[in-house]
Amino acid sequence: MEEEEESILDEFLVECSEGLEQLDQQFVALEQNPTDESLLGSIFRAVHTIKGTCGFLGLPKLENVAHGAENILSAMRDHDMDVSSDGITVLLEAVDVIKEILEHIEAERREPDKNYDSVRKNLDDFLAASTDTEAVAPMTEAEAALMREMAGDDEVIVDDPDETQSSEETITSEATEEASGAEAVVQEAKSVNEISEVPPETTTPSPPKKSPEPVSKAPAATKTKKKLSLAESSIRVDVGLLDKLINMVGELVLARNQLLQQVRQQTETSPSNASSGTVQQINLITTELQDTVMKTRMQPIKNVWDKFPRVVRDLARANGKDVDLVMEGAETELDKTLLEAIKDPMTHIIRNAADHGIELPELRRERGKSEKGTLLLKAYHEGGHINILISDDGAGINVDRVKNKAVEKGVVTQEIADKMSERESLNLIFHPGLSTAEKVTNVSGRGVGMDVVKTNIEKIGGTVSMSSRIGEGTQMRIEIPLTLAIIPALMVTSGNEPFAIPQASLLELVRVDEESRNQIEVIRGANFYRLRGVLLPLLYLNEVLVLRPPKVSEDDIHSKGTNIVVLRAGDHSFGLVVDTVNDSEEIVVKPLSRQLKDLSYLAGATILGDGRVALILDVMGVAQEGGLKGDEQNDTGRMVEADVLINDEEGSATMILFSMNEEDRYAIPLSEVARLEEFDVEKIEQSAGQDVMQYRDELLPLVRLGDALGVMTSGEENDRVPVIVFSHHEKSIGVIVGRIIDIVEAEMHLHAAPSEKIGVKGSLVIDGKTTDLLDIEQLIECVVPGWLEEMVV
């Protein structure tokens, strides 16, 4: 516990000193260029981060000063106050004070005894003098109310005898016992609830005078012997230098490999070669050197996550919540720079989730959820990316409230907001200056969080997306590229070229012998493999990438069998056919030239042991390139997609339900349907023996489904008949059905049809009734032969 706290504090100090170094320069730059909003934003974020971190480290004085500075910056950012030299001076003074406090903390592991209330007062006075008071008043009131509320909550916690307290809090209680009178109440509230707001206003009890700080007391005794300043015990190295080092080691490894090979040949010719011992040693050292150098950059995501339990715990306690933090995949390694880059965004997201996402226990009980909220962190490699999921089972995000807020803040107009989809509305959260938090607390709700999250993640080429369901929770997904990461990959060759496939996408390897080649089925040019009774769509890597065929005869390949690498691309799986499957290797992902970034199948490149360059496949991109996940533009892609959907036992799809004669029921996936129409029977004409209809200035061929299926069609005597229109490219075809019943979401749990019938894929049970799933392409093919082929051309 102590050690953990120490490391958090150390980290904080390093972080702050870095931030402050820049702050001075930035302030000066801002003074010269007062309208630079991005600079102002950057300063604001830096100060905000210092303030926020102080909150949960229990450094009230530092927080107090930082908060005062932040209020002014906030006013400047909102244009409630002009950026003036006076303002900068006041802020710079505050920065100096912050530095002074930080130096003291680093030396003594606690805040100085000195009282900094006057500094805060200066800041507040300046704020009050420079802003229109009406603009500030509501916020200060809210803060005061919050303070009172929190103080109230804390007393409940402290009084609760069942409440288990950590040693540090016991110290706090003892410490506060020594304090006297009304002030003790405030201090107790403050020290236990380490992240509560420091009241800047006079409406609340006077700010705390010096009292023993909980964090400082315990470590002070143990750490007095620590003489080295943090700056001396670690050294900052330019990342570029490390890169150079890694590359040189890579070269060394290659040279070593060649050396080994030469020595091996020499030993064969003259066994008495004495240098082999030395070579062996070089070999070992090189390997060790390589490992060590790699380690300088790669770190498990755990290093960032380690501080989150504390953050969540403190936040939960402060708000009277019960939150369980679950972490999965903490060992996932990624590059130091990436790790650094995701640290702040993740902290923001987690604070948001714990602060706003997860509800109070009572509310959770009312909503029928367990009182303990769960916050799940999950990291994993997928499709050439590292995914980080942060999900909570909290209240979810009220999309309407987000929209209202956005309109209120002038981010979007009401008209645009009304037209926005749910997803678009959710994305408004990433807009700068938008926060739906009703109250401004010292950890979240300034409206800086989410826009920082987005910019920081995008800076490293990643993406953030979120989904939320009211009452069920919110999920944020951070996807970052593998740049510079080391990943396990399966090495394969196709068309004589080596390729690396990220192991994370790999499901299994299948080898089909010549004898069992009949297990590979061909449906209109698309290949499938029967994998344990399920049809697996196959892509041939050399065809997808238009590679030269390998320099072996076709018979040769066949006699060697077919190597299928079964891969997962998102929700689908497919088989990638390659020429040979080699070893699995740890590869270093190297970035590619900007000019190659457009190639979707390419995730990067790596250097093989023999010095050759191998391309790393983006599994998702290969699937796309192969038409597996296309926009249903080409026929093969469509068919494959439909098949994948059916193979997926868990999958569900939207279906159109209809009947021909009230006794039967049929279904067609809605995704295959262009339109539903109702036509006048009288308007149906004949052309070349085919029913047609003048429709949208064209002749729409019509198919009577009843005839095709060989069943009675009821309702044919009616004046109007329902028609399902299918479109492929420019062409459309209409299918006359009996009666359209409904559009439903149905599980794609396909049963084999009792008897095989043309155009019927199988049976589904929808709403308790057996429903035939139609293969509309086959039916059309049957009635209007050649229509599909023509369409492909």
Next chain:
Amino acid sequence: MLTEGEEIGRGEDRREMDVGAPEDQKNRRVATADRRHENNRQYATFFLDTHYLGVEVENVQEVFTAKAMTPVPLSDPMIAGLINLRGHIIMTIDLRRRLGFDDRPPEDEVMSIVVRTSDGPVNLLVDRIGDVIEVRPDLFESSPPTLESRLKASIDGVYKLEDSLLLALNTELASEVI
């Protein structure tokens, strides 16, 4: 020698390219051309087919006999592939294709010139390497307007040497695969 048909084909090309040539490329070319009037400049020279070209020496990282490279499927045909240069993966551009020359006969020797660009080093494939020569600025002339478009879009201009013309390649532009 070119046949008549190819000449016409290139003429068409030029019209397209001129319309599409980005404004900043033209400006950049002018800027470098102006600078050239001050001192003698050193050029690392090479040959492409029968043409004599050069890149400014300070932009050249190294020169070597072209080594085996990994092709990048589905990329522009000008991109010959990727090579490993001491741990860096470097894109290789076939300068013949980039500048609109005919492909070199497969049995011919190929040389690599690695040039520095704002997007990192880029490997250019050329036919033969020549000497490093010093040229007087007064011999410089901006690209003649009748020059083949792809070539014109990639050079700063021409040095009128005594016995030949030296095409001054602009490495930034030449390594941009449009």
